[in-house]
Amino acid sequence: MESAGSPSADAAPLTGGDVAAGTETATTNRHDVAVSVTGLSKRFGDGPTAVTAVDDVSFEIETGSIVGLLGPNGAGKTTLIKSILGMVLPDAGTVRIRGIDVYDRPREAYAYVDAMLEGARNDYWRLTVRENLRYFATISGVDPDSVRDRHDRLLTQLGLEAKADVPVRELSRGMKQKVSLASVLAGGAEVVFLDEPTLGLDIESSRTLQRELRRLVEEENLTVILSSHDMDVVETVCDRVLIMSDGAIIADDTVAALLDGTDRHRVQIASRDLDAAIVSRLEDRFAGIRVEPYDRGNVIELTTDSDGFYELFDTLRAAGVTLERVRTIEPDLEDVFVDLTAVDRGER
């Protein structure tokens, strides 16, 4: 594992110190910003096959908030998170955690941070659940006896109380996932990175976990950076969303603003006149259309922009289709995501 603490000599110089003065006063005043990333770039390889995984990315994350990181496969999310965590050495850029430059003062900066990557972390399967929490508190530099109340609360909130003294290897996958999350939170980290935290959890466990995250953010000022392909989780739990595409951040806003700003409209239309020929014409024009039988006709559901919306109704009118049932459906984060990433790839 590469470490931010020992940048290799051939790495391009980092721009540490450009953003804040680095004085104690500047550092203290910046504590409302938990994470600050400036001009971060990372390329893999050389020549024509080189990939720019992270391309001059800058953002700040406010203390006591949950920020979702979304993007299609290969967008650069993992590279970005690993660069912030010092597991990948970026070619350029600055990362500060609570005002402390992670490349200049890694020990201090990362003292506040913990992470769960790829949906899990290395819990010790032979140790019990509680022993794991004590172990991870200890390696975070915290006396486990001093955070016993926190551990009790985590065990209760995550439904692990009855399993506290059971070795982790005997637990179900979902339970292990919860132990992973509890371990990340066990040492009192103030900033946590969670990659796919709800992967493999049943709906109930996923909701419990989401509630617990919100509680920790609201009551304990925890800061969470969460990446997930589950849009429902992101929409429900995040204060703000960063959407990445091709190494760049193409949207950075609250969930509400992203939903308000989207030109995506989802509509469901049922008619006995929607026969196979018309459905086929619509399928040629609108990608991702859903079709189900309805009486002698069909019910169709599709998502499109304003122009597509007008075109749809013009087509139906021209074909003499009687609209028996029309239902518009509020766009969700998935619609916004598809819209923005399609525009970025030049597909719309």
Ligand SMILES: Nc1ncnc2c1ncn2[C@@H]1O[C@H](COP(=O)(O)OP(=O)(O)OP(=O)(O)O)[C@@H](O)[C@H]1O
């Ligand atoms: N170690 C590496 N060596 C070479 N290329 C890499 C390496 N790690 C990532 N990449 C490339 O960098 C780009 C971004 O990858 P990254 O894993 O950061 O994306 P991601 O958004 O996390 O994707 P996913 O959602 O699939 O996990 C991809 O083109 C990937 O192939």
